[in-house]
Amino acid sequence: MEIVRSQRKPVADGPPNLSLYRSAPPLEVRLEDFELYAIDRLRVLKGISDGLSRGKKPEEMEKMVSELWRANMRHQDASEVMNKDIISHFVLRLVYCRTEDLRKWFLSMETTLFRYRFRLESPESQRMLMAEFQLPYKALSNAEFESVKDKLGQVARSIGQPSNAETIFFKVPFEEVPELVASRRVFLLKGYAYVAMNQVVSLVVTQFRSNLSKALVLTNRKWTSTIREQEKERLTPIVEALSNSYLGPDYSQPKEFAEICLKDIDQLASNSFPLCMRHLFGKLREDHHLKHGGRMQLGLFLKGVGLKLDDALALWKMEFSQKIGTERFDKEYAYNIRHNYGKEGKRTDYIPYSCQKIISSTPGVGDHHGCPYRHFSEENLRAALGKMGVGGHALDDVMDKVRNRHYQLACTLTFEAIHAASCDTGINHPNQYFSQSQKILKSRFQPTT
Amino acid sequence: MTKEEALVERDGMQIDGGGPESRQVRAGPAGFNADYLKIYYGKLFPCADIYKWLSYGNDGKHPACDHSYFGRREFSFTLENDIYVRFQSFNNANEMENAIKEKCPFKIDFGPVYSVDPAKRHAYAQAGNNVFTPVERELIFDIDMSDYDDVRYCCSGADVCLDCWPLMTIAIKVLDSALRDDFGFNHILWVYSGRRGVHCWVCDARARRLSNEQRASIADYFRVYKGGENNSKKVTLTGPVLHPFLARTYTDVLRGFFEEKLLCSQKLLESEERCQKILELIPDESIAAEILDRWQGNRRSSISKEDVNKARWEQLKHILQTGKQKAQGLRRCVEEIIFSYTYPRLDMEVSKHMNHLLKAPFCVHPKTGRVCVPIDPDNCDDFDPTTVPTLSELFEELNMSGMRAESENEWERTSLGKSIRFFRSSFLHPLLKSCKEEMESSYSAKLQQSRNSLSW
Ligand code: SF4
Numbered sequence: 017m018e019i020v021r022s023q024r025k026p027v028a029d030g031p032p033n034l035s036l037y038r039s040a041p042p043l044e045v046r047l048e049d050f051e052l053y054a055i056d057r058l059r060v061l062k063g064i065s066d067g068l069s070r071g072k073k074p075e076e077m078e079k080m081v082s083e084l085w086r087a088n089m090r091h092q093d094a095s096e097v098m099n100k101d102i103i104s105h106f107v108l109r110l111v112y113c114r115t116e117d118l119r120k121w122f123l124s125m126e127t128t129l130f131r132y133r134f135r136l137e138s139p140e141s142q143r144m145l146m147a148e149f150q151l152p153y154k155a156l157s158n159a160e161f162e163s164v165k166d167k168l169g170q171v172a173r174s175i176g177q178p179s180n181a182e183t184i185f186f187k188v189p190f191e192e193v194p195e196l197v198a199s200r201r202v203f204l205l206k207g208y209a210y211v212a213m214n215q216v217v218s219l220v221v222t223q224f225r226s227n228l229s230k231a232l233v234l235t236n237r238k239w240t241s242t243i244r245e246q247e248k249e250r251l252t253p254i255v256e257a258l259s260n261s262y263l264g265p266d267y268s269q270p271k272e273f274a275e276i277c278l279k280d281i282d283q284l285a286s287n288s289f290p291l292c293m294r295h296l297f298g299k300l301r302e303d304h305h306l307k308h309g310g311r312m313q314l315g316l317f318l319k320g321v322g323l324k325l326d327d328a329l330a331l332w333k334m335e336f337s338q339k340i341g342t343e344r345f346d347k348e349y350a351y352n353i354r355h356n357y358g359k360e361g362k363r364t365d366y367i368p369y370s371c372q373k374i375i376s377s378t379p380g381v382g383d384h385h386g387c388p389y390r391h392f393s394e395e396n397l398r399a400a401l402g403k404m405g406v407g408g409h410a411l412d413d414v415m416d417k418v419r420n421r422h423y424q425l426a427c428t429l430t431f432e433a434i435h436a437a438s439c440d441t442g443i444n445h446p447n448q449y450f451s452q453s454q455k456i457l458k459s460r461f462q463p464t465t
Numbered sequence: 466m467t468k469e470e471a472l473v474e475r476d477g478m479q480i481d482g483g484g485p486e487s488r489q490v491r492a493g494p495a496g497f498n499a500d501y502l503k504i505y506y507g508k509l510f511p512c513a514d515i516y517k518w519l520s521y522g523n524d525g526k527h528p529a530c531d532h533s534y535f536g537r538r539e540f541s542f543t544l545e546n547d548i549y550v551r552f553q554s555f556n557n558a559n560e561m562e563n564a565i566k567e568k569c570p571f572k573i574d575f576g577p578v579y580s581v582d583p584a585k586r587h588a589y590a591q592a593g594n595n596v597f598t599p600v601e602r603e604l605i606f607d608i609d610m611s612d613y614d615d616v617r618y619c620c621s622g623a624d625v626c627l628d629c630w631p632l633m634t635i636a637i638k639v640l641d642s643a644l645r646d647d648f649g650f651n652h653i654l655w656v657y658s659g660r661r662g663v664h665c666w667v668c669d670a671r672a673r674r675l676s677n678e679q680r681a682s683i684a685d686y687f688r689v690y691k692g693g694e695n696n697s698k699k700v701t702l703t704g705p706v707l708h709p710f711l712a713r714t715y716t717d718v719l720r721g722f723f724e725e726k727l728l729c730s731q732k733l734l735e736s737e738e739r740c741q742k743i744l745e746l747i748p749d750e751s752i753a754a755e756i757l758d759r760w761q762g763n764r765r766s767s768i769s770k771e772d773v774n775k776a777r778w779e780q781l782k783h784i785l786q787t788g789k790q791k792a793q794g795l796r797r798c799v800e801e802i803i804f805s806y807t808y809p810r811l812d813m814e815v816s817k818h819m820n821h822l823l824k825a826p827f828c829v830h831p832k833t834g835r836v837c838v839p840i841d842p843d844n845c846d847d848f849d850p851t852t853v854p855t856l857s858e859l860f861e862e863l864n865m866s867g868m869r870a871e872s873e874n875e876w877e878r879t880s881l882g883k884s885i886r887f888f889r890s891s892f893l894h895p896l897l898k899s900c901k902e903e904m905e906s907s908y909s910a911k912l913q914q915s916r917n918s919l920s921w
């Protein structure tokens with residue numbers, strides 16, 4: 017009997033509640049639960065995606081994630097909680113492994129989820145998780161700490177954190193903590209990043225992300241080669257149903273308004289483009305040029321609304337050649353436009369950017385892409401909205417949303433003001449903005465008999 | 466005649482009206498033609514050195530050499546009639562040299578090293594997905610003067626002069642020291658782009674193997690500009706103190722260049738319009754008004770003999786940095802202004818992705834006829850884009866000394882000589898030395914490992 021007891025895991029300050037999802041669970045769950053678990057998890061991930069696109073700050077995200085988790089991932093049977101977590105994760109892997117864009121989305125949401133859940137763990141279990149990842153880092157020795165102490169303090173203050181002599185630091189190759197490097201949240205010296213204990217989440221997340229990324233590619237392979245067939249009766253229908261009902265359209269294939277013509281495009285731009293695209297399109301006409309980020313954002317959008325490749329080439333050429341001549345256009349830019357349509361290079365279809373992607377982009381000098389609600393100064397935004405015909409109360413309401421960093425809601429209010437119609441779903445995608453706008457406008461101009 | 470004027474004349478450039486400020490680099494088409502270019506590739510272009518460089522030690526006899534390495538590198542040529550040929554590859558120095566001499570490209574670009582020979586990529590594409598993918602690439606930076614048009618008044622677009630060139634000097638200093646001190650890179654090559662900017666090649670093995678995400682993180686580490694074209698305030702520095710990298714950049718480089726050079730040479734506070742532009746960077750309107758008041762007040766008074774730009778700058782600093790203005794937000798204003806007017810502006814896309822092409826060093830710029838020579842970062846203050854050798858000068862130099870017997874290195878007789886010597890001594894040789902060391906140590910580690918596993 018002794019043996020049995022000692023094999024039991026200690027419960028008191030037990031193992032972390034967080035799984036690294038190393039291996040697929042044994043299938044001891046009722047099939048209905050599969051779907052329900054997956055839907056619950058999807059609610060969490062969609063919530064996270066929403067939060068990110070609103071530009072929520074880390075503290076706000078942390079709170080939101082823990083609330084989402086509590087609301088959706090409970091189970092009346094406490095022993096099932098961990099199972100539900102693991103099973104729902106693996107079911108969604110199957111749903112989201114099938115295209116590069118789906119994988120990307122899932123990877124980024126799961127990684128965000130993991131990050132905030134990790135932050136909520138006790139230091140003790142954080143250390144256990146680090147050990148589980150087998151991260152080879154040792155804490156900075158005293159002598160080494162002394163030699164860089166001032167700089168470490170300076171970095172801490174630069175990101176508004178108290179510098180604390182007690183903090184443990186790890187010295188790691190800068191390649192391991194790209195997100196800390198990108199945001200200048202670490203001190204760098206001769207290729208090493210000095211990572212504070214409260215930042216190790218980055219190390220762990222990098223590891224988590226790269227494991228999951230590899231796993232998703234494998235899952236995809238297994239799915240097409242065996243699982244789909246093997247699970248024909250059980251899992252496959254669930255996975256298919258999930259992907260149909262919850263992924264939403266990706267706008268990569270123009271559907272509803274199969275085509276638009278070059279001659280209508282200015283009209284369409286002023287009636288039905290969201291502000292981000294209106295602005296880019298206007299700049300293209302005005303400057304006869306757009307930098308890389310702008311070309312991608314606008315070009316894929318136009319593809320999504322149904323501009324044919326030949327027309328797209330004609331449009332870009334007509335503008336660019338005024339500035340740089342036709343030869344340079346053909347030489348330097350035509351390739352990329354074809355590439356966006358999947359005609360050259362690796363033949364993937366590029367998918368139009370979602371609001372979330374646009375909002376989180378970082379336009380630099382000379383760039384016009386991004387989301388105006390997020391990236392314009394207040395003054396410029398007011399002027400731009402004025403030109404669209406938004407004024408008075410409506411304008412104040414929009415600016416109010418902007419100040420609270422609800423960019424997509426600001427865009428939704430703009431939509432409603434211009435169209436004098438409500439938009440209950442909210443704006444999530446520039447192409448969705450376009451198609452809803454067209455739907456409304458077309459219904460109005462259709463003669464009613 | 467001042468030294469600069471002499472140089473200008475020698476270049477055969479026109480000086481368009483007025484003082485030295487309006488002097489611009491504008492070599493006519495005379496600086497460049499296809500016949501000269503053929504001779505240049507035949508006699509001067511350092512093919513063998515380029516081959517050595519891009520082989521990274523894999524061209525030797527060491528058992529750890531990867532003999533397919535050089536052949537997996539993409540070259541792209543832009544030919545005379547604007548034909549653009551991508552995905553070229555060469556198996557050895559000879560093949561490369563022959564192709565260059567024969568096709569006489571107006572521009573040569575280096576791309577990444579791929580998993581397989583890029584010239585045969587179609588054959589592999591049939592075999593399955595993702596076989597053809599970039600596996601190594603120098604970390605590169607591209608800085609272009611035309612991105613600075615809102616902070617220079619001497620020229621715009623493709624033109625550069627000695628008044629705005631210091632902006633490039635700043636970029637070199639800031640990036641070079643951070644790449645070395647912060648990121649620990651050693652093998653860094655700076656190159657004049659031939660016209661209006663500079664390129665940087667970081668060639669350490671570690672740099673070549675960075676993933677796109679890691680490249681992006683480095684580019685972002687250097688990014689201070691936010692908000693794009695539609696936000697007049699482009700630099701916002703947050704936090705109670707600056708990150709050590711920014712603090713050091715500010716005190717070691719930016720402040721000095723701004724106050725000692727650009728403020729006066731660009732006349733940043735001379736006209737009303739320019740003053741207004743700087744005042745726009747101050748978020749507190751009443752303070753901005755106070756400063757404007759002060760500037761207008763003493764327009765005719767004491768500062769006549771002192772430079773007006775300097776005087777106004779001192780007044781602005783005084784108002785912003787004393788007394789109640791020291792409050793949050795305004796404290797940073799002086800720094801933000803200086804950052805806005807001096808901090809390097811990178812073309813981020815180029816640095817973030819492995820598969821970007823970048824013009825090869827020692828190419829000749831077809832518009833200016835100037836050679837893309839290396840720049841010594843330790844002496845970049847002395848670099849003068851208006852004295853970089855042009856194709857026609859080199860041609861003349863060859864002619865002048867042409868009577869003598871053909872020597873093996875004809876470039877030694879021309880003004881390109883010192884650039885090639887510099888390329889070798891301070892970049893190529895140290896690079897190859899460390900490639901060799903790395904190869905040996907990784908090889909012996911591997912041997913050790915296999916020996917250990919055998920003994921089990
Ligand atoms: S919210 Fe979306 S659609 Fe609206 S402007 Fe921003 S990115 Fe464009």
Ligand SMILES: [Zn+2]
Pocket residue numbers: 617619620624625626627628629630
């Ligand atoms: Zn100039």
